[in-house]
Amino acid sequence: MIKSQWRNESEGIYQEVGKVTSSNPASVLTDAVTTATLAIPNITAKDTVFLTPLGLGAGLVLQKAVITEGVVTMTLQNTTAATIDDAASDWNYHFIANSIS
Numbered sequence: 001m002i003k004s005q006w007r008n009e010s011e012g013i014y015q016e017v018g019k020v021t022s023s024n025p026a027s028v029l030t031d032a033v034t035t036a037t038l039a040i041p042n043i044t045a046k047d048t049v050f051l052t053p054l055g056l057g058a059g060l061v062l063q064k065a066v067i068t069e070g071v072v073t074m075t076l077q078n079t080t081a082a083t084i085d086d087a088a089s090d091w092n093y094h095f096i097a098n099s100i101s
Helices: none
Strands: 002-008 013-021 033-039 048-054 060-068 071-078 090-096
Touching (some): 048 071
Antiparallel strands (some): 002 013, 048 090, 060 071
16 A cells, blocks of 8 residues: 655656555574565666565564565565464555656
8 A cells, every 4th residue: 555655757756655465474494584575566676665564573584675576575584493484464665766757
């Protein structure tokens, strides 16, 4: 859900803030990684994104996020001594477009 957008055509700036729910990540063993995805329709591979989890399972840490057209794929690491089977979670996002058309 897009909460707000800013566009400045003369300077080529576009920003968007919203909230989305991730895919359900697979169970992740101790000190291992898993992935989850966020569908953000307006995002492109050239953009910059800032992510904030809302209710991410205890012990899971965001390692990196890779952007493709309309999707952010996140790598999550288990930092605990037990397997984590987390559910889908909500994420706030803020992305800044590299260029607008």
